[in-house]
Amino acid sequence: MIQTIAFYMFAVLVIASAVMVITARNPVHSVLWLILAFFNAAGLMVLVGAEFIAMLLVIVYVGAVAVLFLFVVMMLDIDIAAMRAGFVKNAPLGLVIALVLLAELVLGVGAYRVGVMELGTPMASEAPAMMESNTGAIGALLYTKYLFLFEAAGIILLVAMIGAIVLTHRPPKTTRGHQDIGKQNRRNPDEATVMKQPIVGEGVEL
Amino acid sequence: MTEFFQSLGMSYEWAWAVATLAGILLIALPLMLAVAMIIYVDRKVWAAINLRRGPNVVGPFGLLQSFADGLKVFLQETIIPSAANKGIFILAPIVTFTVALAAWAVIPFSATAVLANINVGLLYILAISSLSVYGVVMAGWASNSKYPFFSAMRAAAQMISYEVSIGFILVGVVLYAGTFNLNEIVMAQKGHGLGIVNGFGFNLLLFPIWVMFFISSLAETQRVPFDLTEAESELVAGYQTEYSSMAFALFWLGEYANILLMCMLNAILFWGGWLPPIDWEPLYMVPGIVWILLKTFFFFFMFSWVMATVPRYRYDQLMRLGWKVFLPLSLLFVVLISGYLMATGHYGAAA
Incomplete structure (x- = not known):
C-alpha cells in the first residue's frame, strides 16, 4: 500500500515538474523545477530497488550538473521579449522535432505491446554473483564483463575534459605578474620587517 | 520500534509509519536542542580564547542565551x-x-x-x-x-x-x-x-x-x-x-x-x-x-x-x-x- 502511494506520488510529481520546466516563464524557476523532477526520479528508482543509481542521480545531476545550470542561468540576462520574437521563426523546426518525438513514443509503445524482445538467454557463468547490495553487483559487472566499454567511456570523458580546458585556457595578461604561493609562505618576519626605535621628534629613516 | 507498535494492535504498515515518524521526532527534537546548546558552546569557546566572558546573563552561566535569541527572532x-x-x-x-x-x-x-x-x-x-x-x-x-x-x-x-x-x-x-x-x-x-x-x-x-x-x-x-x-x-x-x-x-x-x-x-x-x-x-x-x-x-x-x-x-x-x-x-x-x-x-x- 505504502509503495503504491509512494509510486503515484513520485510519478505524478515527476510529470508535473517536467511540465513546469518547459512552461515556467523564469529560467531560474525552470531549473528549480528540473531539480524537483530529478529528485522524484531518484525516488522512483529507490522504489524499484536501485538505490545505488538513485543516489548517483542525486549526487551527479542534482549535486553537480544542476548547480552549474543554476549558476549559468542566474547570471544570464535573458530578454524574454527577444525570445518571443524568435518563436514564429523557429516554430516549424519545433513542430518537426515534436512530431519525431511523438512518432518515437508511438513506435515505442507499439513495440512494447507486440511482445518481449529475444535478447538471448543469460549464461550461468556470465551472470554476476548475486550480492545483497546492488552497489556490489554493478561493480562486479562493470569491472568484468563491460570493462572495455567502461574504460573507453572514461577515456572519452577525460579527452573531453582536457579539450574543454585547452579551449578556454588563456595565458594570464596581468602586469603584476604571478603570485608564488611557496615564496609567500617562505617569507619570515625577520627579512620582511625591521624593528625601529624612533627618537621622539625625529622621523624614521627607511 | 515497528514491532512495538504492531504489538499495540496496528497493522504492519501503520506501525511502520508511526514508528518512522516517532524515530524522526526522536532525532530531530534533541537535535534542535543540541543546536541551541552548541551555539552557546561555540560562543563560550570563542570568548574564552579571546579572553572574554561570552554569554553569561540569561540563565545560569548564560545557558539559556540561545533560547532567548530564538524567542527574539520569533517575535x-x-x-x-x-x-x-x-x-x-x-x-x-x-x-x-x-x-x-x-x-x-x-x-x-x-x-x-x-x-x-x-x-x-x-x-x-x-x-x-x-x-x-x-x-x-x-x-x-x-x-x-x-x-x-x-x-x-x-x-x-x-x-x-x-x-x-x-x-x-x-x-x-x-x-x-x-x-x-x-x-x-x-x-x-x-x-x-x-x-x-x-x-x-x-x-x-x-x-x-x-x-x-x-x-x-x-x-x-x-x-x-x-x-x-x-x-x-x-x-x-x-x-x-x-x-x-x-x-x-x-x-x-x-x-x-x-x-x-x-x-x-x-x-x-x-x-x-x-x-x-x-x-x-x-x-x-x-x-x-x-x-x-x-x-x-x-x-x-x-x-x-x-x-x-x-x-x-x-x-x-x-x-x-x-x-x-x-x-x-x-x-x-x-x-x-x-x-x-x-x-x-x-x-x-x-x-
Whole structure:
C-alpha cells in the first residue's frame, strides 16, 4: 500500500515538474523545477530497488550538473521579449522535432505491446554473483564483463575534459605578474620587517 | 520500534509509519536542542580564547542565551523585500533547514539506534550534503540584491570544489571498509590500529586524508576560515542580508545542524563512531551513544578553536587549496590506499 502511494506520488510529481520546466516563464524557476523532477526520479528508482543509481542521480545531476545550470542561468540576462520574437521563426523546426518525438513514443509503445524482445538467454557463468547490495553487483559487472566499454567511456570523458580546458585556457595578461604561493609562505618576519626605535621628534629613516 | 507498535494492535504498515515518524521526532527534537546548546558552546569557546566572558546573563552561566535569541527572532517581523522573488525567497530557508535535518536519517548513534540503516548510507550523506548549496543559492538569487547574489555565486563555486575532494577522501574510507553502510564502516574500524585502538584515523595511510577531510568539512559548512559566503567585511552578511525573523533563524539552525553533522561524520568515518576509542572490554559497558556524542563534541570544539584562531582565506586562495592541493592529494591517496590494499591481499587471494 505504502509503495503504491509512494509510486503515484513520485510519478505524478515527476510529470508535473517536467511540465513546469518547459512552461515556467523564469529560467531560474525552470531549473528549480528540473531539480524537483530529478529528485522524484531518484525516488522512483529507490522504489524499484536501485538505490545505488538513485543516489548517483542525486549526487551527479542534482549535486553537480544542476548547480552549474543554476549558476549559468542566474547570471544570464535573458530578454524574454527577444525570445518571443524568435518563436514564429523557429516554430516549424519545433513542430518537426515534436512530431519525431511523438512518432518515437508511438513506435515505442507499439513495440512494447507486440511482445518481449529475444535478447538471448543469460549464461550461468556470465551472470554476476548475486550480492545483497546492488552497489556490489554493478561493480562486479562493470569491472568484468563491460570493462572495455567502461574504460573507453572514461577515456572519452577525460579527452573531453582536457579539450574543454585547452579551449578556454588563456595565458594570464596581468602586469603584476604571478603570485608564488611557496615564496609567500617562505617569507619570515625577520627579512620582511625591521624593528625601529624612533627618537621622539625625529622621523624614521627607511 | 515497528514491532512495538504492531504489538499495540496496528497493522504492519501503520506501525511502520508511526514508528518512522516517532524515530524522526526522536532525532530531530534533541537535535534542535543540541543546536541551541552548541551555539552557546561555540560562543563560550570563542570568548574564552579571546579572553572574554561570552554569554553569561540569561540563565545560569548564560545557558539559556540561545533560547532567548530564538524567542527574539520569533517575535520579530518577517520582512520580504518588495523586489524579491517571493516564492523562492521564502522557500530558500526552508530548503536549507530541511536538507540539514534530512541527512541525519542514516547516522548511526549506536549499533541499533539508526533510523534508516541503508546500504548506500555514505552516498546518501554525500547526496544530501551536495543539496545544501541550493538553500544558499536560492536565497542569494531571490533576494534580488547585489551582495547576497555575490555570496550565492561564491557558495556554489566553493561547495562544488570541495565536494570533489571530499568524494575522493570518502573513497579511501570505503576501500578500507568495503561498504557504504555507515554502521558497517564503524564496525570495520574495530581494533583497526594493531587490535588496540578503534578507528581508521590511527592508520598512517588514512590519517592524512582525515586531516584533509576535516579541513574540507570546514569549507563544506562554510565555517571560518572558509566563510567567504558571509564575509561581513565584503558582503554585509552574504546571502542572509535580506532575511529577518524566523527565516533568518532557519538559516542559522540549518547551518549549525550541518556543522554538527560534519563533526559526527568525522567521528563515524575516521575515529570509530560509537565504538570506544580503545578496544578494551570494560569500555564497551558504556553505551555507544555516549562515545559518539563525546567524539562529536570534541570535533565541534576543534571547529570553534579554528574559528577563534584562524583568519579568513582570500577567495582565490580558497579555490587554490581546493583544486590544486586537496584534489591531487586525495587522488594520490586513492591510488596509494588501493595499491596498498591490493599488495597486502586485503580483498583475498583474487588480488
